[in-house]
Amino acid sequence: MTLTTHVPVNPADHRDLRVLGTPSEALGDQVMSCFTVPLEFRRVQNEFPILFQRDPESGRFHALVLMGFEQGDNLYFEEGRWTARYRPMALAIQPFLIGRAADPDAPAQIHIDLDHPRVGDPEGMRVFEDDGKPTRYLEKVSDMLDQLNVGVRASRGFFDALERHQLLEPFALDITLDDGTENRLVGYHLINEDRLQELEDGAVAELHREGHLMPMFMALASLANMPSLVDRRNRR
Template identity: 35%
Template sequence: MAKFELVNNIAHKNIKVNTKASAQFGDNVWFALTFPDEFRAIQNQYPIFFQKNSETGQFMPVALMGVKQNENLFLTDDGWDGYIPATIKRHPFAIGHQQQNQGGQTELTRVLTIDMESPRVNETQGEALFLEYGGNSDYLDQMADLMEAIHHGVEKSAHFIETLLGYELIEQFTLDVTLNDGSQNQMLGFYTINEDKLAALSDEQTLNLVKLGYLQAIYFIIASHGNIAELVKRKNKLLGL
């Protein structure tokens, strides 16, 4: 069970984080949450789809890295073969909230927390959080910046998806993958862009997507689907086919 603590240079002065990509650290995931600000980097290697949260009904964009659960075809014995999505790279950190007094009023502010139960957290191997005399290490500052980027990226993503839904541009589909041995893998529960409805948008709607910066994000999603062939290639190689 996760145990998140507010990062501080007293309790965590000797803490290090093992940044090696490994299944033992939970990197054997077949998709990862992403967001429009990251699409440019993601679409170079991974297919981008949407998933629907079964509890909230909210859609979220994800980068696909395998063809079944607990499979990451970019994870090798030497580490991660390619760009590491921000929501994977951020482990074992998360954003927490703390009450602070601002001008006589109590406000919730974002703070950086660390999961002390994570197998990455130790006192002997990896990146130190703090310098010898208490200052932040470059690594810790980078992680704090990364968590801020994720926070704002996910916030922007919510409006992006709201706009797509308003234009009825998200549709469900089933991804069927056939391997060289003839076996089939059917991936359910994914959604993508309805290209017919995208093409049928009015000039005003299309211009609105351009102004918001969303049309480029949509094309990144569509272009990323060419990476499905790379996933199949990696899977066949893994099976020795």
């Protein structure tokens, strides 16, 4: 097991700390999928397919941005260059994460994984200014962490609504590439569009009132990116 060192970020200990925040295959972005929340769906749907997966331990669903068809293969890198117009927050915040203080009523803290390969490179961006104030980079990371934190809390109602109306269905995709090789994508769910259209007016109004209808449409619209993802794999 790999142990990591997560510590609260503070100017006393990390004033001179630098972090490489740009997209990099070698520094943690080479993944086939990453976590997302409904709050982010509008931003990711124009670039990536959004799928859903059930956690085998908790039994709860979460959303994923699909970026490849094999573990460790992110097709949005071409010749080492990030080619999407948007980078999901779950990637962009690395190596930072939300930490909790010992007091459960205390506000969330910004923690950093000091063992992450992005940490300590002299070419990286500073986390604090000379006077100890957060840099614009850290402020941007803090904002994304806050959005993810809020998004996780809000997503509970979203997934409860999907299950209550039985709107999630298992999804499998068989892909035959131009070179004849086959890939099979399994273990995911997507929104059943037909069932969504068949909902009674009262149920649709309820979903709209609770703010769940728009992210559902965003997730459905994102599936239009699946053919272009296959094209990326064929070019690879």
